[in-house]
Amino acid sequence: RRVHGIYQTKEQKMVLMNVLSNCLKAIVNAERAGKRQVLLRPVNKIVIKFLRIMQKKKFVGEFEIVDDRRGKKIVLDLLGRLNKCGVYSPRFDITIKGMDRIMDYVLPSRQIGYIVLTTTYGILDHEEAVKKQTGGKILGFFYQSITPFNAQFHTKKKKKKKKSTLR
Numbered sequence: 001r002r003v004h005g006i007y008q009t010k011e012q013k014m015v016l017m018n019v020l021s022n023c024l025k026a027i028v029n030a031e032r033a034g035k036r037q038v039l040l041r042p043v044n045k046i047v048i049k050f051l052r053i054m055q056k057k058k059f060v061g062e063f064e065i066v067d068d069r070r071g072k073k074i075v076l077d078l079l080g081r082l083n084k085c086g087v088y089s090p091r092f093d094i095t096i097k098g099m100d101r102i103m104d105y106v107l108p109s110r111q112i113g114y115i116v117l118t119t120t121y122g123i124l125d126h127e128e129a130v131k132k133q134t135g136g137k138i139l140g141f142f143y144q145s146i147t148p149f150n151a152q153f154h155t156k157k158k159k160k161k162k163k164s165t166l167r
Contacts (some may be wrong), residue, residue, distance in 0.1 A: 016042070021087040023047045023074075024140060027060070031082050038078060042071025046139070049123040051076065053116055054085070054142055059126070085142035093120070095135040099126055106141045113143025 016022065023040045030038035040047070043065070051074070054060045061077030094102055094117060103126065107113040115126040119136030129136060 006101050018087060018089065019044050020047050020050060020140065021089070024050075024085045024087060024142075026075065027078070028085055031078055031080065032078075036078055038076050039073060040076060041073040042134065043074050044072075046118075046123070047074070050116055050139065052149065053114070053123065053125050054082075057114060057142075059085075059142055059144065079145050081145050082142060087140040088115075088138045089160065091137040091139065092133065096133065098131060099135075102138065107143055113141055115141045 017043055023043065026038055026040055048065065051063055052061060055063070059079065059082050061079050063074050063076040066073040066075065071155045088106065092102075099115070103110055103115060106115060116139045117124055117126060117129050117136035118139055120130055120134075121129075121132055121134060123139065124132070124134075124136070
């Protein structure tokens with residue numbers, strides 16, 4: 001039905017803009033809450049390849065892909081090593097020379113995290129891209145700080161016993 005030049009519908013549905021961003025946000029939120037598993041949905045092949053890179057670098061555990069004939073689901077085991085992961089949007093082009101500048105901007109330190117790129121060789125982290133001498137478009141990043149974020153929540157502080165002054 002048309003009212004004042006605008007089409008009205010009975011239901012207006014929200015559109016999912018970035019599947020990878022939603023999945024990585026769910027992972028970070030579950031890590032901060034101290035969860036051992038997280039359910040990711042919907043999932044596409046970019047998310048699966050991103051998770052395989054994180055798994056290869058030992059930031060997340062095993063994951064199981066559940067095909068529900070819609071958008072797929074993933075049940076992901078968390079290891080408690082991940083501090084932050086996210087999507088870098090828009091997906092800028094990166095050359096090998098410009099990779100250092102992006103690493104300084106995105107990661108807290110050069111030795112700690114990884115930047116994930118989509119290249120002509122597939123989806124790679126920045127170390128593999130440098131080895132293959134290729135650039136690409138930046139997808140996202142993940143890192144762990146020197147002191148893990150979850151360590152402060154999962155360890156109990158020992159209370160010091162007061163020494164008695166009586167003998």
